[in-house]
Amino acid sequence: MQELHEADELARLRRENQLLREGRLELVQELNRIIALGDFAMRCATAGEPSEVLERALDLVGSVLGMEQRTAFGLSGDRVDVRAFSRRAPESRLTAGDTSRAISPNVAAYLRSLPVATIVRCDEEGAGRLEGLLDVLFPHAAPHGTALVIPLKPLPGETIGAIVACNRSGPASDRTFGPKENDATFLVLLSNHVDRALQSALLVADLRARGEELAESTRRFRENLAHLKGTEEELVKARSFQSLARLAGDVARDFSDLLADIKHHVGRLDQDLPARSSGRDDVAAIGAAVDRATRITRQLLELGAPSAEPRDEQR
Structure with missing residues (x-):
């Protein structure tokens, strides 16, 4: 009996030790995410173009969440444009002469309805929310696991585009890759930081454009x-x-x-x-x-x- 009790106690200690290790790993992972998010915010504070903010956001999604395929696009009506922001547009079905493509009105409405970053399951039920969008953005293979959608709302109540990321390999039932439900807090923070950084970059770009207009007006005034x-x-x-x-x-x-x-x-x-x-x-x-x-x-x-x-x- 004593040996059995000792074996049970040893098993319990091992389980607790395993839980501690897992908790420590989760804590380290969360700390790394916070550091990465802080680094993203600091780097974007000096960004002068929206493309710089979105490229850093795409890198963050890839490095922290392990998303293989990711892109940012503009949303205008029922059309998406992958070259609206990013200077390194992904390989897609959109050619250089046709940078925009029509999408389902339901998908456009769904993108505009998202308040913050959202996880979408790439199964039959979840794929309907992004009907045809993933095929336009990433045409090479069927998605699996989860897709991440981050609406771009630099101005309150206005969705000017979105970041979409997903994985394109492995069985469709594999959900070990990409964000999980317990990443919701991080995704909300990421979404808010992206919107703030994008708002700042748009403001800087607008100020730069106005500065150039002012310089041109000053030049014409001097000529006159x-x-x-x-x-x-x-x-x-x-x-x-x-x-x-x-x-x-x-x-x-x-x-x-x-x-x-x-x-x-x-x-x-x-x-x-x-x-x-x-x-x-x-x-x-x-x-x-x-x-x-x-x-x-x-x-x-x-x-x-x-x-x-x-x-x-x-x-």
Whole structure:
């Protein structure tokens, strides 16, 4: 009896030791997940593009949850686009020229109805929720085990896409891979962190775009300002020219009166001189000079007219 009792006690101790080991492993696993989640949050804090956040989220899903196939896609109406966010789109049936594909309205509605990350069994009952979606995203084999769906909700009440991950090998009844029901807390935290990081990245991207628009507006403003300054300088020159032209016109009027008097006296002198007088040549030269001066004066009068423009300065 004592030997039997000792054997039972030894078996009990072994079971307790096994439970302690399993508990320790679960604790270490949970600690590693928390560390990985914290590292994800820190790295995404400096992400400037949504694609950076989602690529890190895909890596986290693969490393922590062991999901073989994973991708992120945009959701618009009843269509998915695997190149909406990720720069390394998976191999799928979507070609480079056709980056979006229609899905079932029921599947689109189901994706929008998810509040946080959700585990979907890849059996007949669960596969109906993702009808055709896994075939579009991962066409090479039938899924098995579980699929993970993380809705992307950077803005409250708006699902702009989702992360979907699953395993594509092994029997369909094998549920040893992928997330389990007891991973619900971690999945909620993961979903919240992804949404926050994505919201921050979208904000940074929007600020960058607005900054580029502001820089372009500033450049155009400087160009317009330079053009305005050039126009202002031309206007100042034009006004200076007009003032100078008016002054020249006033001087020309006075000079024209003097020339008229000189012309009058030259004419009288020409009449008074004898026909064979040697002074008649000098009088003729004076008259010719007066005529030339009169023509110049007439040009100055035209220059000082109200319709005069800077181009008349060439005269």
